[in-house]
Amino acid sequence: MRRKAFKAALPYTLPVFMGYLFLGIAFGVLLSSKGYHAGWALLMSTTIYAGSMQFVAIEILTSPFNLINALIVTLTVNARHLFYGLSMLDKFNISGKLKPYMVFSLTDETYSLLCSAEPPEGIDQKWFMFFIAVLDQSYWILGGLIGNVAGTVLTFDPTGIDFAMTALFIVIFVNQWESTKQHTPALIGLGVTLICLVVFGAEYFIIFSMIGIFLCLTLLRSRLEMNDLKAKEEPI
Amino acid sequence: MILTTSQALLSIAVIAAATILTRTLPFVIFPAGKKTPKFVTYLGSVLPFAIISMLIIYCFKSVSITTWPYGIPELIAGVFVVVIHKWRHNLLLSIGGGTLLYMILVQAVF
Numbered sequence: 487m488r489r490k491a492f493k494a495a496l497p498y499t500l501p502v503f504m505g506y507l508f509l510g511i512a513f514g515v516l517l518s519s520k521g522y523h524a525g526w527a528l529l530m531s532t533t534i535y536a537g538s539m540q541f542v543a544i545e546i547l548t549s550p551f552n553l554i555n556a557l558i559v560t561l562t563v564n565a566r567h568l569f570y571g572l573s574m575l576d577k578f579n580i581s582g583k584l585k586p587y588m589v590f591s592l593t594d595e596t597y598s599l600l601c602s603a604e605p606p607e608g609i610d611q612k613w614f615m616f617f618i619a620v621l622d623q624s625y626w627i628l629g630g631l632i633g634n635v636a637g638t639v640l641t642f643d644p645t646g647i648d649f650a651m652t653a654l655f656i657v658i659f660v661n662q663w664e665s666t667k668q669h670t671p672a673l674i675g676l677g678v679t680l681i682c683l684v685v686f687g688a689e690y691f692i693i694f695s696m697i698g699i700f701l702c703l704t705l706l707r708s709r710l711e712m713n714d715l716k717a718k719e720e721p722i
Numbered sequence: 723m724i725l726t727t728s729q730a731l732l733s734i735a736v737i738a739a740a741t742i743l744t745r746t747l748p749f750v751i752f753p754a755g756k757k758t759p760k761f762v763t764y765l766g767s768v769l770p771f772a773i774i775s776m777l778i779i780y781c782f783k784s785v786s787i788t789t790w791p792y793g794i795p796e797l798i799a800g801v802f803v804v805v806i807h808k809w810r811h812n813l814l815l816s817i818g819g820g821t822l823l824y825m826i827l828v829q830a831v832f
Contacts, residue, residue: 534738551733553733556736569769572769574766647821652796653821656778656803657817660807671769683779703772704761
């Protein structure tokens, strides 16, 4: 059963494999350039396991020692995870003993895969989701290690390779868009975030965007609930 | 390394703990045994659409449209991914092709 779930999950994680390997390498290269060897890359990718936060963590590790600052920055950068949890409450409740890991490993990318990926017929959903999560983290750890060890001998210029993650989100956006006739939530997300980026600037806009999205979705609840939002069950 | 080993370890521990907190909190507030309020269930159903949109903008946050190259590479590569994905619905082609195009744009063209 687990074997089948693993095999079913593997192809779904391919885009994250590409994205995480590239991003992980970028992280590993940057970390080693600051004097932190592979052990640190392994430790961070295993325990923190949050893409953008680990890049911010490099800044924290190369600034004067300040735990309060580390705490506040992390809470700010990762506040968006609160929304991920809210939309996974039902899905993860069937996960049993796998639930703690599912919650721990809920990154942007794993979240976006779990949003749209439905297991094929006869595949156990909780193991399917679990293997997506585990595979994603293994790619991330692998990328970080490769980048950290091989960083100094890389012969090609990786500038721009992080676009893989942007492309993944765009692809998921297109799939979501085609799966429903109700585009208001997606448009709210785009509009509110864009306005907040312009008004509040790149450093603080996410928090304001979250508040704005929350308010808009709350105000429009009666209108949006009438419409069928359920995504079609198709692989992303 | 300007931090000592133990200072670095402590910093990583705090970052890891704070990250876990942001991921765990919703599940602590709305545990499995209890009925989740209808409003929260509603939020859970519409949030994925809004959040993926938010993440796309998040990816473009460092792009400056007032200085060269005015976000043109991002625009070209972004539109490319949308068009190619709508056309073929092939993940590897959309993501691999878009990334390759973007790398060429930022490294060789702009």
